[in-house]
Amino acid sequence: MIDEKKLIEKLEDEILRIDTESTPGCGNLYGRDASVMKNTLNFAIDLINEQPKVGEWIPCNERLPEQSxxxxxGYDTxxxxxxxxxxxxxxxxxxxxxxxxxVAWKPLPEPYKGETE
Structure with a gap:
């Protein structure tokens, strides 16, 4: 499991670094220039934001769990x-x-499975 907020922050810092530095070798990195690198990092951030968030509260007005x-x-007001x-x-x-x-809910964590020998 990763902390997606820290990952997004790191990617955004890298975008700012590309903006503020003359990023040595940037133009030669995999044959891409700085604008392509920035677009790629922004695309990665968008993909991360679209993923379901592990362990975060889901507002009921955004989505409900399946009926079962x-x-x-759940957070009871x-x-x-x-x-x-x-x-x-x-x-x-x-x-x-x-x-x-x-008003908000989140799935239970996966059960502990212990270590396998």
């Missing part, structure tokens, strides 16, 4: 806390079938 009894983490919740039949429910007001 699989649990996700009534209780002002994170809860383990299911999205089922267009409702957010706790394990005791109580409905809650979830």
């Amino acid at each position: 009894l699989n649990s996700v983490f 009534f209780r002002e806390r994170c809860v383990l919740v299911q999205y089922y039949m267009n409702n957010w429910i706790l394990g005791n079938h109580e409905t809650v007001n979830i």
Whole structure:
């Protein structure tokens, strides 16, 4: 897993460096000039931004999980806390079938598998 925000920051720093320096050898790097390198880095940033974000909260007005009894983490505004919740039949429910007001959610992490010998 990578920190996409740090990667984007590093790529943006590289774009600024290309802008502010005479980047020695830049014109010869894989036969590309500075503008092509900047376009390529911007393209990479766009691709990263389009990917689903691991571990980030997903606002409900942006996207909902599939309807199932699989649990996700949800932020409940009534209780002002994170809860383990299911999205089922267009409702957010706790394990005791109580409905809650979830405004953002995120999938549970992958289960720990331990080390294989």
